[in-house]
Amino acid sequence: MTDADPRSGALTVTLADERVDLLPGRALWWPATRTVFVADVHLGKAASFRAMGQPVPSGTTRDNLDRLSALIDALGAARLAVLGDFLHAAAAQQPLVLDPAHHWRERHADVSCLLIRGNHDSRAGDPPPSLRFEIVDEPHPMGPFAACHHPRRVADAYVLAGHLHPAMTLRGRAHEHHRLPCFCESEGLMILPAFGAFTGTTLAGLPEGSRCHAIGGGRVWSERR
Secondary structure, eight states: OOSSOTTTTOEEEEETTEEEEEETTTEEEEGGGTEEEEBOOOBTHHHHHHHTTOOOOSOHHHHHHHHHHHHHHHHTOSEEEEOSOSBOSGGGSSHHHHHHHHHHHHHTTTSEEEEEOOHHHHHHOOOOGGGOEEEEOSSEEETTEEEOSSOOOOTTSEEEEOSSOBEEEEEOTTSOEEEEEEEEEETTEEEOOBOSTTOOOBSSSOOTTOEEEEEETTEEEEOOO
16 A cells, blocks of 8 residues: 555445445545446547647646556555546547556556446547457446446446536535535436546536535545435
8 A cells, every 4th residue: 555545535335235435536446346446537638639729738648547556556456447438539549648558557467457438438449459458338247336437227236337527516605616526326326526637527417316425625525415
């Protein structure tokens, strides 16, 4: 373990009779199988925008990969499951994005990597075979869970999904407000926050009656009911 324990500030919940940790690092940890789940990494999004002449920040690919490495190393993860949208667009299939991704993969050569195809993966194309991802379509069974990209219901399984980049708004007494990424929980479904930098968030389209677990101040906060 490194000094920075990603489980510090985590919220432990039980889903489908399995203990999981909702991590402030925008990931879900399933300790019984040493699996870390992330959604919506969107590698190469900033590069795609720059290719269109948009003045956006550089360095987001390395930041995303460094944060993935920190999670894998500190948790001792044996498996990484990406719930869709690993690459942002076809423009991500270039050395500027793939070279650091290959260096990252070499660093974690013993980790099993799984990608559940998302809508952006369909447009970007699968990661190259040299990155050694198992690539599957949704829903993908993983014990009591169904790994998906799009939030949906799957009979006899608890769904872990992404796609929506969920957020919630905190409001103060002085009418100030602040938007925070969150985990969004509803019956039989947990929607993970977007892992990637430069991805944005949304308040729209979340399941009716869902419960949000906001990420802020190095902690995951459970919404009061």
